[in-house]
Amino acid sequence: MQTSPSACISIDMDGIGCYTSIHGIPHPTTPHSPPDPIFAIALERFLALFAELGVQATFFCIGRDLEDPTHAELFRQAAAAGHELASHSYNHLYNLRSQSRSIIRDEIERTSALLTRISGERVVGFRTPGYNLSAPIARELTSQGYLYDSSLFPCPPYYAAKGLIMASMRLTGRRSGSQMNLPQTLLSPLEPYVADPDRPWRPAAGGGLWEIPMCVVPGVRFPIIGTSLHLLGGHRFRALMPTLAWRHRSLFNLEFHGIDLLDTTDEGVPTQLGAHQPDLGVPLEQKLNTYREVFTALRERYTFRTLRDAVLLLDRSR
Numbered sequence: 001m002q003t004s005p006s007a008c009i010s011i012d013m014d015g016i017g018c019y020t021s022i023h024g025i026p027h028p029t030t031p032h033s034p035p036d037p038i039f040a041i042a043l044e045r046f047l048a049l050f051a052e053l054g055v056q057a058t059f060f061c062i063g064r065d066l067e068d069p070t071h072a073e074l075f076r077q078a079a080a081a082g083h084e085l086a087s088h089s090y091n092h093l094y095n096l097r098s099q100s101r102s103i104i105r106d107e108i109e110r111t112s113a114l115l116t117r118i119s120g121e122r123v124v125g126f127r128t129p130g131y132n133l134s135a136p137i138a139r140e141l142t143s144q145g146y147l148y149d150s151s152l153f154p155c156p157p158y159y160a161a162k163g164l165i166m167a168s169m170r171l172t173g174r175r176s177g178s179q180m181n182l183p184q185t186l187l188s189p190l191e192p193y194v195a196d197p198d199r200p201w202r203p204a205a206g207g208g209l210w211e212i213p214m215c216v217v218p219g220v221r222f223p224i225i226g227t228s229l230h231l232l233g234g235h236r237f238r239a240l241m242p243t244l245a246w247r248h249r250s251l252f253n254l255e256f257h258g259i260d261l262l263d264t265t266d267e268g269v270p271t272q273l274g275a276h277q278p279d280l281g282v283p284l285e286q287k288l289n290t291y292r293e294v295f296t297a298l299r300e301r302y303t304f305r306t307l308r309d310a311v312l313l314l315d316r317s318r
């Protein structure tokens with residue numbers, strides 16, 4: 001039976017501390033600091049937007065954040081509303097791919113256990129921090145029975161920008177918590193594929209772990225993720241839709257971050273962060289309007305599904 005192609009919206013729930021770490025900004029927290037706005041503000045905004053538009057999404061959660069009962073309760077509500085909870089590792093180590101096998105195993109196992117306790121369901125999806133996938137991570141996901149990974153970002157402009165930022169930080173004596181990705185991951189296919197466990201950026205002949213790359217514009221490889229949609233605007237996204245749909249026939253993987261629904265006026269957003277994350281300067285209402293336009297354009301060609309449901313459909317049709 002022919003099924004409609006899937007549009008999968010996912011949100012990486014990186015806390016504010018992940019951004020201050022990338023940009024080398026001090027971020028002292030005290031008992032009187034306001035709660036992290038990613039959980040206290042942005043998560044509820046995403047849930048309200050999805051309820052309004054009838055979207056079921058996938059939240060990639062960092063294990064250590066789930067130890068906080070308030071956060072765990074918010075994600076329990078998200079799961080109860082039909083959204084998928086997937087793993088974004090336990091400590092969000094940007095250099096996870098350089099860690100020992102036992103650390104990689106532990107980062108994945110601990111987060112699976114926490115998420116299963118919250119949702120009551122087995123966790124089947126993973127996204128590595130900083131799009132930084134490697135063969136040891138893919139092999140560990142396979143051995144822990146994961147259905148899919150969604151980590152690769154075949155986007156040379158992103159890779160070049162990340163390299164430039166890290167180099168300029170080194171020159172000015174600031175330390176970034178980030179790590180460059182393996183360049184061969186830029187060569188991955190744009191469509192979902194079953195990954196070769198030894199070279200997960202290449203397809204394999206048999207069954208195994210699915211890889212679902214982030215969406216880019218074919219040819220120029222401009223990134224299509226929540227943050228770049230502010231630059232593009234809803235009307236240009238709509239104009240690009242035929243080109244995007246041509247190279248994303250079975251599944252459109254649109255990635256957001258929790259920070260995409262915050263702006264500089266929100267309590268708990270460090271003032272210094274605005275200088276490094278210009279998208280924080282875009283007013284919330286403008287972002288919401290862009291996203292509404294994008295979701296409406298997607299709905300004309302795709303059915304919204306969680307990544308888990310979309311990959312299960314692909315798996316059955318192989």
Ligand SMILES: [Zn+2]
Nearest residue numbers: 012014129130
């Ligand atoms: Zn992340």
